[in-house]
Amino acid sequence: MESQDKSIQSITADEIALYDRQIRLWGVKAQEKLRSANILLITFKALANEVAKNLVLAGIGTLTIVDHETVKEEDLGSQFFVAEENIGQNRAQAAAPSIHAMNPRVQLRIDTDDIHTKQPNYFSQFDIIIATELDFAMYTTINAACRLANRPFYAAGLHGFYGFVFADLISHDFVIERSKSNVPSAMQETQTRSIVGITTKKKDNKVIEMVTKRETYSPLILANTSPLPDEFTRLPRKKRQVTPLLTCLRALWEFQKTSGGNMPTFSRQDLESFTKLARDGHQELKLDISTLDSEFLRTFLQNLGSELSPVAAVVGGKLAQDVINVLSAREQPIQNLLLFDGEKSLAPIYPLHPFFPPEVENLMPAIPPVANVVPLDADLTTQ
Known part of the structure; x- marks a missing residue:
């Protein structure tokens, strides 16, 4: 006080x-x-x-x-x-x-x-x-x-x-207010969020809980190679809801690692390299490859840097x-x-941390090579 x-x-x-x-x-x-x-x-x-x-x-x-x-x-x-x-x-x-x-x-x-x-x-x-x-x-x-x-x-x-x-x-602590529940709170809410303290106060004849929660974070270099939590990949419907923007952004960062920080151009070599990175990354995330179509890849590349x-x-x-x-x-x-x-007016949030689901701890299947998914028509390659 x-x-x-x-x-x-x-x-x-x-x-x-x-x-x-x-x-x-x-x-x-x-x-x-x-x-x-x-x-x-x-x-x-x-x-x-x-x-x-x-x-x-x-x-x-x-x-x-x-x-x-x-x-x-x-x-x-x-x-x-x-x-x-x-x-x-x-x-x-x-x-x-x-x-x-x-x-x-x-x-x-x-x-x-x-x-x-x-x-x-x-x-x-x-x-x-x-x-x-x-x-x-x-x-x-x-x-x-x-x-x-x-x-x-x-x-x-x-x-x-x-x-x-x-x-x-x-590591970040924050406080939320909520009505007191008769059900005991789970002290570990997610893999990254825990409850570290609960106090109460009375407000308008109601008992209010002041809950202090703690979030732990991963650096970008680890998040960029981390899997999606099981809740996003367990069901086919959930998989299809994951935006291919996640895959494309990670593919862009992988491309920049080997290009001196440059973004891919519309040259055939860059298009093939970026597309392979995107398709491989999409499969590593255990996502349905049909959600990463050539139209989205093309649109993402055309939007780069603008x-x-x-x-x-x-x-x-x-x-x-x-x-x-x-x-x-x-x-x-x-x-x-x-x-x-911005095209779909969606803003999903994905918690990316190096926690691997049990079924993939001892199983890392090779990803077979795939054909280039971006059509290399004359108009695209000459831009």
């Missing part, structure tokens, strides 16, 4: 008026945590625009943006913090005045260094690190540095109609909201890969 009083005293009347709606939603203590948060945001493209907007308006303490790239003409169609007169300027510096104007109370720092030059200890000064629009090797490098510093890490990106958010919070503002708004909003939930230690956080399909 004493700490809550200190939080109330440290937030001014002006701040209470400014953040009144969200304080009513998540409380003064949560707002105080936001107010003191120091967040790093890497690569300031369309997705990071949305993340920054939501976090700055929520009233975080400090936002540091790292981006060494300049504003290009194609940025103007997907970003709202830069204009035509900013072409050729550093992307983060050009956006800084507009970001600051949204909420002058937030301390804004711009770093124009290449993120590849940062040493591992650089990330320890931040409370949360959000890396966007990087290749797989850089995601895993930053993720490893965050683990060494015991800092929560997010990786996120857009590919046209598609987007993803990956979370590695290492940005769409509506998709950025949805994915960026989900990412920013999860960061706020983590800082306030309320609500279930993303565990651990969220995928967004």
Whole structure:
């Protein structure tokens, strides 16, 4: 109770008026945590625009943006913090005045260094690190540095109609409120989530439980090769519901491992290599191969590297909201890969951890070679 009083005293009347709606939603203590948060945001493209907007308006303490790239003409169609007169300027510096104007109370720092030059200890000064629009090797490098510093890490990106958010919070405790049940709670709810404490309070003549839960996470390098939980593959109907976007994203990351971080082009060699990676990965996930058809593969490849503002708004909003939930230690956080399909307006979450079902512990069947599933017609190969 004493700490809550200190939080109330440290937030001014002006701040209470400014953040009144969200304080009513998540409380003064949560707002105080936001107010003191120091967040790093890497690569300031369309997705990071949305993340920054939501976090700055929520009233975080400090936002540091790292981006060494300049504003290009194609940025103007997907970003709202830069204009035509900013072409050729550093992307983060050009956006800084507009970001600051949204909420002058937030301390804004711009770093124009290449993120590849940062040493591992650089990330320890931040409370949360959000890396966007990087290749797989850089995601895993930053993720490893965050683990060494015991800092929560997010990786996120857009590919046209598609987007993803990956979370590695290492170990995260959060509290939920619920009506007290007569049935004893299972202390181990899932392979990654456990209950570490329960307290009660009375509210409106009802007994309310304050349940503290703990989620444990896996780094991206392990999640990328982990199987789907049995609940997604046990039944044929469940298998068919798993989006092929999961397979394609993992195939993209596997492709980047051997291509120096580059994305596949429409050359015959790249198409065949990517398709084999996708088909092999789909079978390794124990999914129905019929759900990975040539049309989806083609669409995914055509969307690579592009940005769409509506998709950025949805994915960026989900990412920013999860960061706020983590800082306030309320609500279930993303565990651990969220995928967004803008064509179907779906955003499933898959918990990917190196826990193998019993039936495959001693049985790893070879995957036979398959034919290329993407039709290599003249129009496609010449793009």
